[in-house]
Amino acid sequence: MNTRREPGPPGPPDRPPGPASRILLTGATGFVGRRLVRHLRAAGHQVTALVRGTSRTRALTAARVAVAVGDLGTGAGLRAAAEGADCVIHLAGTVSSRTARGYWRTNADGTRRLAGTLASLPDPPRLVLCSSLAAGGPSPDGRPRTEDQPAAPVSHYGRSKLAGEQAVREVSDALRAVVLRPPIVYGPGDPAFLPAVLAMVRAGVAVQAGRAPGRYSLLHVDDLCAALTAACAHGRPLRPADPVSGVHYLSDGAEHTWDAICRTVAAALGRGRPPVVTVPLAAARAAAALAEAVTLPSGRLPALTRDKVREMRHPVWTCSGEYGRQALELPPPLPFDVGVARYLARPTR
Structure with a gap:
């Protein structure tokens, strides 16, 4: 990996924060x-x-x-x-x-x-x-x-x-x-990620959009x-x-693979690894569009949106x-x- 940085020209002076910044x-x-x-x-x-x-x-x-x-x-x-x-x-x-x-x-x-x-x-x-x-x-x-x-x-x-x-x-x-x-x-x-994984593990099935195995930081x-x-x-x-x-x-x-994430959460709950069920991206997009339409009158947004599905098209993050x-x-x-x-x-x- 090449992430070395060469010094640049002097910029505005820093005020490094002290103990009571x-x-x-x-x-x-x-x-x-x-x-x-x-x-x-x-x-x-x-x-x-x-x-x-x-x-x-x-x-x-x-x-x-x-x-x-x-x-x-x-x-x-x-x-x-x-x-x-x-x-x-x-x-x-x-x-x-x-x-x-x-x-x-x-x-x-x-x-x-x-x-x-x-x-x-x-x-x-x-x-x-x-x-x-x-x-x-x-x-x-x-x-x-x-x-x-x-x-x-x-x-x-x-x-x-x-x-x-x-x-x-x-x-x-x-x-x-x-x-x-x-x-x-x-x-x-955490309002989203772990609660969603916990809910799937407790339900006994983990859902993943797309067929490629996901990997995440x-x-x-x-x-x-x-x-x-x-x-x-x-x-x-x-x-x-x-x-x-x-x-x-x-x-x-x-x-972290999606399977390993679910397995880790399941182990912490004292449960077995839930099976991972794949959902086609087309179905995920349709579900997101429907969810956005249903929640439109309330002004709230669903957890799954069309923009989130755009990111799901790429399995490695x-x-x-x-x-x-x-x-x-x-x-x-x-x-x-x-x-x-x-x-x-x-x-x-």
């Missing part, structure tokens, strides 16, 4: 955000959450997190919230939508507004952008994706996340910024939180003329976290079987 966090009420708040507060950082005026903030204030009202859609309140921050961790994003525009509005346009605002400050804070493996795309030739490979997203979600990265890169001559691309994230508070939410925190001080930043600089993939270091671990000075990641056992032991923590 001032960190502005977007997406603090989401799955990763709630867990990250715990990590940051436990480390002694001063945390301000950027929230919309309609957001529920009781849990944040109970965790001794300050609240700043701002809008990534209009830019209102962003400058006031960011002034004085040492680092901004940007988690807010749209993970499911019926339309490409639904993803673009937050993941690309909102990120562009935030990055532009930060770059315009007299003393810009460092920006840590939580992107996604989907921005890089599925694994080329079935091999784990690495930082030196060109991005090739295949879904509206992935393209919107890559556009957000590019928006940050455009102002990286004035703003120190680092991009993290995690794969599937699981752990305490995984990451425990606590390892992602450690990486996000470390990126406030470590990691080579983006450079305008280099399309791969400043990007860091993350993973637990293993390639793996990445190497080697460079990211070294650049961010991270400890060894949590193995999947240990992470599942901890999840089941304390599912609400």
Whole structure:
């Protein structure tokens, strides 16, 4: 693997966060955000959450997190919230939508507004952008994706996340910024991945779309939180003329087949390995379209969408976290079987 980075020209000076750094966090009420708040507060950082005026903030204030009202859609309140921050961790994003525009509005346009605002400050804070493996795309030739490979997203979600990265890169001559691309994230508070696998294992059958055996990278939410925190001080930043600089993939270091994932979860539950039933992609697309239509009146989105099926067409979604671990000075990641056992032991923590 070739992921060496050569030093670039001097950029804006860093303000490495100290023991009590001032960190502005977007997406603090989401799955990763709630867990990250715990990590940051436990480390002694001063945390301000950027929230919309309609957001529920009781849990944040109970965790001794300050609240700043701002809008990534209009830019209102962003400058006031960011002034004085040492680092901004940007988690807010749209993970499911019926339309490409639904993803673009937050993941690309909102990120562009935030990055532009930060770059315009007299003393810009460092920006840590939580992107996604989907921005890089599925694994080329079935091999784990690495930082030196060109991005090739295949879904509206992935393209919107890559556009957000590019928006940050455009102002990286004035703003120190680092991009993290995690794969599937699981752990305490997980709203989707582990609950879905657990439901299938308990039902005695695991469903997979397409006939090719799937392989995936995984990451425990606590390892992602450690990486996000470390990126406030470590990691080579983006450079305008280099399309791969400043990007860091993350993973637990293993390639997980769908069968092995189900087997690990089944073992943790004390059950036998469930059989894996394949569903044709055409049937998955039809089911996703029907689910989107049925949920349209309520405004909610189903777990399976047509955009998710676009990603399912590619069975291998793996990445190497080697460079990211070294650049961010991270400890060894949590193995999947240990992470599942901890999840089941304390599912609400």
